[in-house]
Amino acid sequence: MVVTRLRLRGFRTHERVEVRLGPGLTVVHGRNGIGKTNLVEGLYFGCTARSCRTSNERECVAFDADAARVEVDTVDRHGDEHALSVGFQPGEPKxxxxxDALVERLVDHPARPLVSVFLPDRLELVKGPPALRRAHLDQVVSALWPSRTATRRSYKQALAQRNALLGRVRAGYVGREALAPWDLELGRHALALCADRAETVALLQPGFVQIAAELGLAGAPELRYRPRTKADSPEGFAAELAERLDGDLERGFTGHGPHRDDLALLRDGRELRVYGSQGEQRLGLLALLLCEREALEEVRGAAPLMVLDDVMSELDADRRGLLVARLRRAGQSVITTTDLAHVPGGGEADVVRIAVTEDGVLQEAQAA
Structure with missing residues (x-):
């Protein structure tokens, strides 16, 4: 699935914008502070119906606009064209x-492109709490194998049921023995979820090691999945829950299981989250997103759209060349930069260039 055109109306600083994207590399260039990041956020919003920068989507609506609208045109591998649109007005449903057909969700729709985004703000994925990395890992599982989305959903439902039952036990409405069937049910879904996560990390690990080294992350890079449970059967997981039941009753919720797992990004056995510099954390995040892209190409047969905002400023000339060469092997990519010269090959004829001018007007540069 390739994005061919993007239209923004009342989105952030863009009152009315329409740009064409190339099937390979598109470079958005211009000085800082005039809307490059807003443009790629709009692209992400049009592909997913959510922002990649904020949970408060009121911020996406321009100050002088009542609503924002994003339209994305795509072409699938069969050559069929599709039109996606997301309209957002604060206080109203999207x-x-x-x-032209209304849908409830865009993320699961087959007509929308997979998209991966690198933003400086996404460093929280490396240095933030485990919940961010768990959610990201589960999104990768779902992107690789869409049918496995149900595994995480089933686990969350069983966990909610057990937590509700813990409240009834605490209140004295039922005895502890009422938890036993739900412990086994939770264990069944927990092991399936852990297996999906472990398989995904094993698939990503070789690519992560190679790409991190190419980008200049010193030492021995590693992705490591850290499950809380050591059980290899639902009965074993239920036994672990039984050992922790007093604590669960005191807290009022289940404190053990895959909802407490973590994904560690390591260098020489030490977590980048704790021991890495900000530059090393950026390289680790970039390597993670790129190895996920290659895994998706291997499993799904198509690389996702890769959006890279302000990544070139942190790389030397050699690393920039390696990154662009890897991006151009397959799939569609959009890079923002303050200087077109920072993107090796950015002036070539097959690269679409979008210049953001001083007054914020976007002008599509013609291929050389």
């Missing part, structure tokens, strides 16, 4: 359309 209006999401695919080929």
């Amino acid at each position: 209006r999401i359309r695919v080929d």
